[in-house]
Amino acid sequence: MTPNREDYLKLILELGGDQSKINNKQIVSGLDVSAASVSEMINKLVKENLVEHTPYQGVHLTDKGLEKASSLVRRHRLWEVFLVEHLKYSWNEVHDDAEVLEHVTSETLAHHLNEYLEHPKHCPHGGMIPKENQLVHEKKREKLTDYPVGTKVRIARVLDERELLDYLVDINVSINEEYTITDVAAYEGPITIQTQAKSVQVSYKAASTIFVDKI
Numbered sequence: 001m002t003p004n005r006e007d008y009l010k011l012i013l014e015l016g017g018d019q020s021k022i023n024n025k026q027i028v029s030g031l032d033v034s035a036a037s038v039s040e041m042i043n044k045l046v047k048e049n050l051v052e053h054t055p056y057q058g059v060h061l062t063d064k065g066l067e068k069a070s071s072l073v074r075r076h077r078l079w080e081v082f083l084v085e086h087l088k089y090s091w092n093e094v095h096d097d098a099e100v101l102e103h104v105t106s107e108t109l110a111h112h113l114n115e116y117l118e119h120p121k122h123c124p125h126g127g128m129i130p131k132e133n134q135l136v137h138e139k140k141r142e143k144l145t146d147y148p149v150g151t152k153v154r155i156a157r158v159l160d161e162r163e164l165l166d167y168l169v170d171i172n173v174s175i176n177e178e179y180t181i182t183d184v185a186a187y188e189g190p191i192t193i194q195t196q197a198k199s200v201q202v203s204y205k206a207a208s209t210i211f212v213d214k215i
């Protein structure tokens, strides 16, 4: 499936593009598309006043872009909660179906879904679910790669991205778990995290998209 403009806006938001500049390289790896398609889409988004582009630095969302992305993210994450809580999806399986559903969800349906789910505050990946007409502002958090050995952390949010989620299921790491960082390998090698029951090695690439709270 070729990502459309909404996918770009959502990814830029997920990467923190409401507050800082996101470079093309991050978008290329987040959407698994070519650098040329990213530049082409960024040009379109700039023309529509949805993002602002600063040469050599990257893009950030305009107010209009943030509003649009927030409303999509709200619908997407409400469906994710529904699929996990009521249809027994696993957190790595929800993305594709939530993606389709968000585009056919009216504000009325989103409103009723939200009532039915009793106003969830977070999606299964730890992302914030904004209220109606509220903008998404993810809490600013450090990444797992930002902390030294010995730090105790809680997994607070991970990027809603299929490959990453499949990987986390494989290595048995879930949201809200608490770990101590016991080893950080040199040259962007794996990061070892441990609970009393298990010790897990997380690749540097994955660790750089896992957001944690220090505890």
Ligand SMILES: [Zn+2]
Pocket (backbone or CB within 6 Å): 077, 080, 123, 124, 125, 126, 127, 160
């Ligand atoms: Zn999510």
